[in-house]
Amino acid sequence: MTAHFNHTIIATRDPEGLASFYRDLLEAEEAPSWGVFQNLIIGNGVLLQFAAPPIDFPPQHYAYLLDDEHFDRALASIRASGREHWADHTRTRPGEINTEHGGRGVYLLDPSGHYLELITRPYL
Incomplete structure (x- = not known):
């Protein structure tokens, strides 16, 4: 299995x-x-x-695959809340999304400082 x-x-x-x-x-x-x-x-x-x-923790990276409609709703929510977001993991393209791997993607930090990636197409 x-x-x-x-x-x-x-x-x-x-x-x-x-x-x-x-x-x-x-x-x-x-x-x-x-x-x-x-x-x-x-x-x-x-x-x-x-x-x-029970101890301090380093930020982690979590990526989530969303369908296009969910991505649109999530992005609208991110923008409406004023939450910073980027098109790239190095945070050099603020306020943008990417169109890599045949889909769309965005990066943001959650309220605890973890790195989130929302994508509409898997990498593989």
């Missing part, structure tokens, strides 16, 4: 707040939460768990 991605823990000092941000941006489904985890489900049953770590 091929391995399938199942879940990840996204470190934050505000699990409920960050879960709310992702719920809105990714149009994620509610999932039962337990212990220190605030949980959401995205496509293919992937579980996103938000928790406060």
